[in-house]
Amino acid sequence: MDSIRKGTRFWIGGKKWAYEAAASHGSALMYSEDLNEYQEVKLGDLVDQNLEGTEYAIPPLENKATIEDWSLAEFRYSTLKDHIEAGDRKISELAAGLELSEPRAYALIKIFKNSSGPADFIKDKPGVKLGKRLIGSRVEAIINLAIEQKWKGPGTNIASVVKYVDELCHKAGLKTPAAGTVANRISCISKSKLAMLKDGHKVANDRYQARPKKNQSSRPLAKAEMDHCLVDCIIVDEKTRMPLCRPWATVIIDLHTRVVNGYYLSIDAPSGFSVAQAITHATFPKDDWLAHLDLEDISYPYYGKLERLAMDNAKEFKSKALKIAAIKNAIRLLYRPPGRPWWGGAYRAVVRNACGRIYTFSSWYHVE
Known part of the structure; x- marks a missing residue:
């Protein structure tokens, strides 16, 4: 079988794990950044893709990738593999084969060294990623503070929060974000937390807290x-x-x-x-x-x-x-x-x- 390089990623138990080193008795030492822990896994479980939870790690882009995206990823993966195996080929030849610039070819080589297959070369869509926040961290902190301070009481509204954000940004010498940005940050907060800030813990719990158990009695006088x-x-x-x-x-x-x-x-x-x-x-x-x-x-x-x-x-x-x-x-x-x-x-x-x-x-x- 092919050798496994350090940093190669796998799916284990629904989580992403990276190969760290060989362990005793035919096992591999794996590390999860999400869980911040190590565990030993049998090598056979990593290679055999027929076993549940043992496939190579697949980026989330796979679910939205088209046939053209997969074809391009397969082409780039095979081209890079041939280049690495040849050993003495120039980067200019690789860039010409990929129809990319040399800096981009270097970046793909770096991806290939830690890749587990063509899925790592699925082309991402251009533009700003969904959910990405473009304003500075200090302004974000001011918006959070304004929500905590002004989203209180029955008369709470977005306008009061926007006004307070403008005051704080002016004092801090920062550019005031748009009112729509502040409204968007408020909408990202859970309804239960907004209710807690506005009406208190009791109202928030009564309105949003789960009540999973049932209070029942099977016959009269039982309870x-x-x-x-x-x-x-x-x-x-x-x-x-x-x-x-x-x-x-x-x-x-x-x-x-x-x-x-x-x-x-x-x-x-x-x-x-x-x-x-x-x-x-x-x-x-x-x-x-x-x-x-x-x-x-x-x-x-x-x-x-x-x-x-x-x-x-x-x-x-x-x-x-x-x-x-x-x-x-x-x-x-x-x-x-x-x-x-x-x-x-x-x-x-x-x-x-x-x-x-x-x-x-x-x-x-x-x-x-």
Whole structure:
């Protein structure tokens, strides 16, 4: 087989690797600039092109090359190979054979020494490459700074960024880029990062962060969510009609049926007592409770011992009494990871309507 020169490139595992030296036991020492690491590969795997991932490295231009491009590449490769094998031919003869200038012939010889085949001689298209940036690095840095400083708040627009770029470039003694250039740099930034700069992390996460897992339950009572919410109503004094406060609701929602299994209303802030009352209300039948409210004509057959109960990391949800009671009654407590409010998605989707109906369904001072 042909000898392998140092720097010859190969595809290994979908990555570009370069031959460095011979290793022990018929292996080659390969180096990847992308990964900045070495590995040993069997020589047979480099030569046999029938094995997956062992072909010679092919430039990205191959995908867009025409038949004429391939013909020209094959011609240049074979001409250069003949010139190298001859050994004593002049560069002028090579340049004449390639129909190129002598400096260009020297450049192709350099490419040939590290090439792996005709694919390395695919002719690139003239002109500015797609994605190439022509303005200086200092101006690029000013544009990045202007985006970070001015792309904030609900009134953010491209004009404010362009104006700030002009101010900074004037102070730095640099030529101001066109407004279209600044707009192009903004469009190259991901929408999630722009939303984070403009509206903050929470809005950006809610709008763009992936939610790969599903919050599901296979049957009733298998999983429920519990949380607190201020009810959208105001309690007023019976005599003066002056506003007093908004009541708190602790609500337990079954994930499978989206039914409110239990709740507790109070003018006091959430506590371990309100949590215990809500769980008790969700667990036991509600016939006596409805009779106490003179609502015997209403049927509410939703109750039972919960298997899993999900909640956030509030202090009242991590009390020692709640944990002991859960262990005694075989209820598994599931705590939401910090900083991920969407884990309580079912509760947030239902709780506002539920709280409004709860308050019209009964008065806060009747709940026991």
